[in-house]
Amino acid sequence: MTAGASALRRGDALRLAGAGAALLAVSAALGLAVHFLRPAATRLPWVGDWAHHVENLAFRAGVPVTFLEGARMRVGAADAVVFDARIPEQYAAGHLPGAFNLPLEDVDRQLGAHAARLRPDTPILVYCGGADCTDALELALKLRELGFSDLTVYPGGYAEWVQYGGATRAGAAP
Amino acid sequence: MNRVRPAFIWLARLAVAAIFLGACVAKIQDPAAFALAVNRYRILPGEFVNLVAIVLPWIELATGLAVLAAPARLRAAGAAILAAMLAVFTIAISLNLVRGIEASCGCFSTRADAAVSDGWNLVRNGALIWLALAVYLDAVRRAFPRRAPEAP
Numbered sequence: 001m002t003a004g005a006s007a008l009r010r011g012d013a014l015r016l017a018g019a020g021a022a023l024l025a026v027s028a029a030l031g032l033a034v035h036f037l038r039p040a041a042t043r044l045p046w047v048g049d050w051a052h053h054v055e056n057l058a059f060r061a062g063v064p065v066t067f068l069e070g071a072r073m074r075v076g077a078a079d080a081v082v083f084d085a086r087i088p089e090q091y092a093a094g095h096l097p098g099a100f101n102l103p104l105e106d107v108d109r110q111l112g113a114h115a116a117r118l119r120p121d122t123p124i125l126v127y128c129g130g131a132d133c134t135d136a137l138e139l140a141l142k143l144r145e146l147g148f149s150d151l152t153v154y155p156g157g158y159a160e161w162v163q164y165g166g167a168t169r170a171g172a173a174p
Numbered sequence: 175m176n177r178v179r180p181a182f183i184w185l186a187r188l189a190v191a192a193i194f195l196g197a198c199v200a201k202i203q204d205p206a207a208f209a210l211a212v213n214r215y216r217i218l219p220g221e222f223v224n225l226v227a228i229v230l231p232w233i234e235l236a237t238g239l240a241v242l243a244a245p246a247r248l249r250a251a252g253a254a255i256l257a258a259m260l261a262v263f264t265i266a267i268s269l270n271l272v273r274g275i276e277a278s279c280g281c282f283s284t285r286a287d288a289a290v291s292d293g294w295n296l297v298r299n300g301a302l303i304w305l306a307l308a309v310y311l312d313a314v315r316r317a318f319p320r321r322a323p324e325a326p
Contacts, residue, residue, distance in 0.1 A: 012318040019251035023236050031232035034202070044205045044228060050213050050220030059216060068286040070276040156286055164287050 054134050054155045063140045064152045068164055071125065071154040075099075080123040081114070083143075085135040086158070094168040096127065096161055101172075104135045107142050123150045130159030183312045186305040187241050187249075190256060193302065194238035200284050201231035211280025215266045233259070241309055250313035257306035264299040267291050 008016065035043060050056055058065045066074070074080045075096055082099040084091050091101040102110055111118075118124075124143060128135040140151045162168060201208040209227035212218065218226060233255065240252030267279050270291060278288035279295050 008314065008318060015247060016251055016254070016314070016317070019247045020255055023240055023248065023251055023255060024233060027233040027236040028229050030236070031229040034232075035205075035228050042206075044209060044224050046224055046228075047221050048209060048213075048224045050223050053213065055214065056216070056220070064274070066276050067278070067290070069290050160286050164285075 054131060054137055054153075057134065058137050058140075058153050058155070061137070061141060063137060063144070065155055066125070066152050067154070068156055068160060070152070071096075071127070071156065071161065072166070074123065074125040074152065074154075077123070080125060081117055082125045082127070083139060084158070085126055085128045085139040086133075088172070090129065090158075092170065092172050094162070094170050095158065095174075097167050097169050098174050099127075099169075100174050102126075102139065104139050104142070107139065111146070118148070120147050121150050122148070123152070124148055125152050125154055127154040127157045127161075130157040131155055133157065183309060186308050190253070190302060190305050190309060191238045191242035194234045194241075194256060197282050198231040198234040198238070200282065201227070201280075202235070204284050205231075207284035208280060211278065211284055214275065214277045214280070215270060217266055217269065230259075241306075246313045246317035250310050250317050253306045253310035253313060257303050257310060260299050260303045260306060264296055264303070267295050267299070271296075 055065050075082055075098060082096055083102040084095045084099045085102060085104050086095075087103050087105075088101055091099075091103075095101070100114060102114070124140075126136040126139045126143070128139075136153050136155070136157065140153050143151055158168075205224075205227045208231065209224050212227050212230075213220070213223050237252040237255045237259075240248045241256065244252060263279070263281070270277055270279075271293070276290050278285075279291040280288075281295070282288070
């Protein structure tokens with residue numbers, strides 16, 4: 001592995017670049033061929049609507065997001081408060097252990113009930129149904145307006161939590 | 175040294191190829207989940223995220239196979255591409271660590287419960303870059319041997 005071994009003549013460098021281009025071309029051809037062989041229902045579109053994906057919306061709004069492992073840590077943490085932004089019927093059907101229901105539409109009326117457990121710097125995790133909903137992000141933005149500073153959105157939400165075997169609670173109580 | 179070096183190069187080829195051939199499987203199986211992992215680095219414009227998710231695993235497959243079993247010139251090209259990809263991945267993971275994003279690197283698994291990236295990912299990538307460069311230099315030396323100057 002000497003430095004001299006990497007010094008290529010121009011012709012050799014071109015032959016090496018040609019081999020690299022061939023590898024990349026074969027890779028792209030294989031990728032595209034398999035892409036078109038997939039059933040249309042499972043085929044990824046060429047261009048996704050990532051600009052409106054909840055994780056990117058949160059990133060642009062300056063709201064931290066966390067994923068399954070981070071959500072598991074916060075759900076088990078004694079000093080963190082978890083809010084479920086879904087409607088009461090969905091919350092009652094199943095929610096993360098210890099999560100309080102704080103529906104987006106009813107924040108102003110219901111937040112007072114949590115005043116005793118909330119300081120402006122209390123770590124707060126918010127979630128909703130899953131990656132397709134923005135209620136958790138909207139709730140986080142609302143709580144930020146109200147003066148809370150340590151907010152994190154779990155975009156995977158209830159759907160991902162259940163998919164990966166997370167414990168749940170049913171009913172109106174956390 | 176002369177006996178150790180070929181064995182080291184063979185081990186380097188096996189290690190680099192095994193890691194990339196293993197890494198591409200989950201990404202090929204679930205391109206949508208891999209696209210989400212690519213998006214989480216927030217490096218690419220959204221228009222390119224899906225295209226990268228569709229093609230990149232196949233580059234890993236082709237270059238992994240080239241490093242393992244191709245003739246020297248193709249092997250050198252494969253190792254160079256892998257080293258370049260590893261450098262980009264390392265920068266991307268570093269950016270997420272600096273930004274405090276608790277995401278999995280999306281390297282070997284696209285599952286939501288994959289381990290979150292940490293400093294060990296950078297150490298591992300550094301070691302892989304070193305191995306890939308060793309394979310590259312060995313393959314270049316074999317593909318383009320220096321010709322001895324002709325006697326006058």
